[in-house]
Amino acid sequence: MGKWAIVLHGGAGVISKSMPPEKKEEVERALAHCLDLGVTALKGSSSAMDVAELVVRALEDNPLFNAGRGSVLTTHGTIEMEASIMNGCTKQCGAVSGLTTVVNPISLARLVMEKTPHIYLAFAGAEAFARQQGVPTAETEYFMTDKSIDQLKAVQSKEEASCMAALKQETGPDVFCGELADKPFSGE
């Protein structure tokens, strides 16, 4: 028998070291909770596949992280989620994109892997497959948070300011405000 190991992440980017202590503790508690779920399952001899899905579902359910509940918003203020899962032994894999109502996208990705001859379903087709499989769904409000709404407003106001500044500098007719808004990366 080999040794088990588990690692999880909840996003990367520009994370300020001046984060309030209570916020830092809240994030660390959430990460530890999800890790503990996985460790307990591994000690109970659950398979790697079951443990990976279990832990990502817990991360998706936590609004602190950018997936599932707490997902960030598109330019139109809508939700579009993605997920994927891959088994190294069999090279079986499944992926979904453009989900708007599925509570746990990672579980739908696993269903794509296990229940279809395909690897990747997206947008209307993925949503239809979710209905067919009877996975839990929710209205948009479930996924949106005050934080995600504020983030979108902040980015879009910055985009407008950047675009106006570029136009004032006469950078030419090809100024694309979307590109300007793309920088700098502030993380997830």
Added chain:
Amino acid sequence: TVGCVVVDKLGHCVAATSTGGRTNKMVGRIGDTPLIGAGNYSNQLCAVSATGIGEAIIRGMAGHTVGALMEFKGMSLAAAVNEVVENRVERGTTGLIAVSSSGEFAMAFNTTGMYRAAADEDGHYEVAIWH
């Protein structure tokens, strides 16, 4: 983005990744994590999940490259992950977590921080944000 990589007692590796994407992304944009081989990949040697700017992770084919460096160059998991994060993707764009079939794990990022946690059978237990 969130993700989890696991190796169980049988040495089976699995990678799982899920995301809401990026704030203010264009409607219809695909490509943070669900592209198998880029932000999510696993083979008989390792499992890898990425977070950060999806476009950079796709250009670097980050997940598959970790597996390929191990398979074809004989690199250790840690060396392969560091090679990808330091040299195969743009700075400030990527975080990677990975496990190997023999129970090693690695976490690396070229951003200022990555929310992360890890544990193994030897009793290692870690929750961290910055370097």
